[in-house]
Amino acid sequence: MACKNLYYVMQMMTYSWYMGKLQKHLPGVTFPGRWWDPVNTEEKKTFSIEQFLKHNMHRPVFVCIGLTEGDPSWKRSFSRWPWGVCEQLVPVKTPFDPEKWAHKTLELYNWSQPNDSFHPGSWERVANEEMWQARMKTAFFLFDLAENMEKEQQARLYELSYNLYCHIVDAQVDYPANWDKNLALAAEGLLRSGGRGHGLDSLLSRSIRHFSRYLQREPTDPQSKAIRSIITHLRKERDKLRDRQKG
Known part of the structure; x- marks a missing residue:
């Protein structure tokens, strides 16, 4: 029986012997060539990622741990949407x-291994970090999307990203340091968009707190000077806001 969702291993698809075996087990999946090779596909009777995807649009297709840079053909016709540690094309x-x-991907995670729990340099640590960072992928995706939008749509995406970051960070005691930085940026982005009903003092304080916490955890960050400057600016803005409220 063909699988409902298609997960594929690109490197293995470069071997003709693998393709022959794979096709026997996935009768509902179309491989539009003898193997994956994006160069001169017609001449060699091979296929590109784009061709593979176009022949399998009748089912959800997911890619995990990124796509090879050697075949960017998919970018012409497809986008990547975050799906846990993977992405849906x-x-x-x-x-x-x-x-x-955001709602669909919020409860994908049941990873229970504590953050920062393996020896540095071990494959277990790399895998654990990958799982922890996956929790943030949708929030990060929405924030990145907002950066290229205009006004109301931008504010909407900033707010959604901010809410997701808060939901994820507030639910954890120990988490990766970059989460603090990302949440601080999301709060600052929403602040620039007018707040969307969130208290300005609350957004300023949240951004200040998490930027400061990030620097405590990552004092050697190359952008530390710029982050300190942002914190100083945000504190001044918060003081001005509070002075106006008093007056």
Whole structure:
């Protein structure tokens, strides 16, 4: 029986013997060539990632741990949407509903291994970090999307990203240091967009707190000077806001 969702190993798809065996077990999956090789596909009767995806649009397709830079053909016709440690590849014209996607991906995680619990340099540590960072992928995706939007749409995405970051960070005691930085940036982005009903003092304080916490945890960050400057600016803005409220 063909699998409902398709997960594929790109490196293995470069071998003709693997393709032959794979096709026997996945009768519902179309491989539009003898193996994956994006160079001169017609001449060699091979296929690119884009061709593979176009022949399998009848099912959800996911990619995990990134896509090879050697074949960027998929970028012409597909986008990547975050799905835990993986990403779903969808046609570029597919309408994206940020609220629906945020809700759909919020409860994907049941990873219980504590953060920072393996020896530095070990493969277990790398895998554990990958799982922890996956919790933030949708929030990060929405923030990045907001950066290229205009006004109301931008504010909407900043707010959604901020709410997700708060939900995730507030639920943890120990978490990766970059979460503090990301949450601080999300709060600052929402602040720049007018707050969308969130208290300005609350957003300023949240951004200050998490930027400061990040620097405590990562004092050697190359951007530490710029972050300190932002903290100083945010504190001044908060003082001005509180002075106006008193007056």
